[in-house]
Amino acid sequence: MRVLMVAPPGAGKGTQSALIARHFGIPHLAIGAKLRDNVARGTELGHLVRGYLDRGDLVPDEIVMGILREGLAAAKAAGTGYVLDGIPRTLEQAKAAYRIAEELDMTVNVALHLKADDEEVTKRLLERASREHRSDDNAVVIRQRLDLYRRATTPILAWYGQRGILVSVDAMRPVEQVGREILAALDAMAPLVDHVPEDMRRSVDLSDLGVWLDRYHHDNGPPAG
Ligand code: AP5
Numbered sequence: 001m002r003v004l005m006v007a008p009p010g011a012g013k014g015t016q017s018a019l020i021a022r023h024f025g026i027p028h029l030a031i032g033a034k035l036r037d038n039v040a041r042g043t044e045l046g047h048l049v050r051g052y053l054d055r056g057d058l059v060p061d062e063i064v065m066g067i068l069r070e071g072l073a074a075a076k077a078a079g080t081g082y083v084l085d086g087i088p089r090t091l092e093q094a095k096a097a098y099r100i101a102e103e104l105d106m107t108v109n110v111a112l113h114l115k116a117d118d119e120e121v122t123k124r125l126l127e128r129a130s131r132e133h134r135s136d137d138n139a140v141v142i143r144q145r146l147d148l149y150r151r152a153t154t155p156i157l158a159w160y161g162q163r164g165i166l167v168s169v170d171a172m173r174p175v176e177q178v179g180r181e182i183l184a185a186l187d188a189m190a191p192l193v194d195h196v197p198e199d200m201r202r203s204v205d206l207s208d209l210g211v212w213l214d215r216y217h218h219d220n221g222p223p224a225g
Contacts, residue, residue, distance in 0.1 A: 001020075001026060001081040001193065002081040002082055002109045003081070003082070003083045003109065003110045004083070004085075004110075005017055005084065005086070006111055006112070006113045007114035007116065007171065008118070008121050008145075008150075009125060009142065010116070010120075010121030011115070011116040012171050012175065012178060015179075016112075016114065017030065017083045017085040019179045019182070020186065023186075026075070026080045026082055026083055027074070027080060028082075028085060029068070029071035029072075029084050029085065030086055031067055031068070031084075032085075032086045033086075035059060036053065045063070049063065053136055054135045054141070055136075055144065056136045056141040056142070056144040057144075057148070058089060058090070058152070061093060064093070065096050068084070068100060071084075073104065075106065084097075084108070088156060089149075089153045090153065090156070091156055094156045094159055109165065109193035109194070110186065110189060111156075111163075112167050113157060113160075113166055114169060114178070115169065115172070115207050116171040122146070125137050125142050126142070160203070164198070164203050166204075167189075167203065167206065168205045169182055169185070170206070181209060
């Protein structure tokens with residue numbers, strides 16, 4: 001299974017990517033975490049990118065596309081799929097990522113869109129700030145990250161939608177519920193993804209499923225088990 005995440009900061013890309021990676025036994029390529037690790041270890045790359053991370057700005061493409069290329073090549077060598085967390089963030093990155101993946105015969109099967117509103121994700125990120133010390137988890141930089149997501153990243157949703165590989169889920173619900181829905185969708189798709197011709201792929205919006213299930217369980221009692 002080859003998956004990438006598209007979502008605003010705090011929607012759960014890292015949380016749900018880790019779940020998907022464990023479930024399918026595939027590597028989790030988290031660009032932001034890799035960059036932060038370099039900052040923490042004081043590497044040359046860390047020095048280069050620190051300011052971008054602190055400000056909530058995008059790190060230059062040549063750096064992140066290099067990390068992506070390495071990650072995809074390693075997954076290819078290991079004969080696995082992958083889950084990409086944090087890349088692509090612009091249409092240019094999405095197109096460059098497609099070219100790299102195509103060269104490796106590793107193009108993505110599913111672009112997973114986690115839908116969550118600004119108020120909810122801001123609350124989550126400020127809660128995390130009280131437990132952890134990410135330099136970009138403060139009110140000013142969170143606003144900048146959300147603004148950047150809206151301006152630079154959301155245009156890629158239409159691109160994946162047209163390719164018929166966009167799967168949208170409601171990420172406003174508790175972690176476990178969101179995770180169950182994602183794994184159910186990916187499990188259903190996994191046997192098919194490499195066999196459906198490109199022109200027959202269809203995007204799917206599951207984001208109302210939670211509301212329907214809640215309504216159903218309200219009317220019919222909780223699910224068994
Ligand atoms: P990155 O690390 O990717 O940060 P981000 O996009 O801002 O996302 P977060 O990690 O804050 O949130 P998330 O969606 O992963 O949610 P999470 O699961 O952590 O990137 C950091 C920086 O690196 C960027 O700003 C940029 O500078 C640079 N960068 C990265 N990629 C780049 C690229 N491609 N190009 C250029 N620059 C790049 O959850 C957040 C919190 O919410 C956690 O506390 C979690 O426990 C909680 N939570 C998660 N889900 C739920 C839920 N359903 N209910 C309640 N709480 C939840």
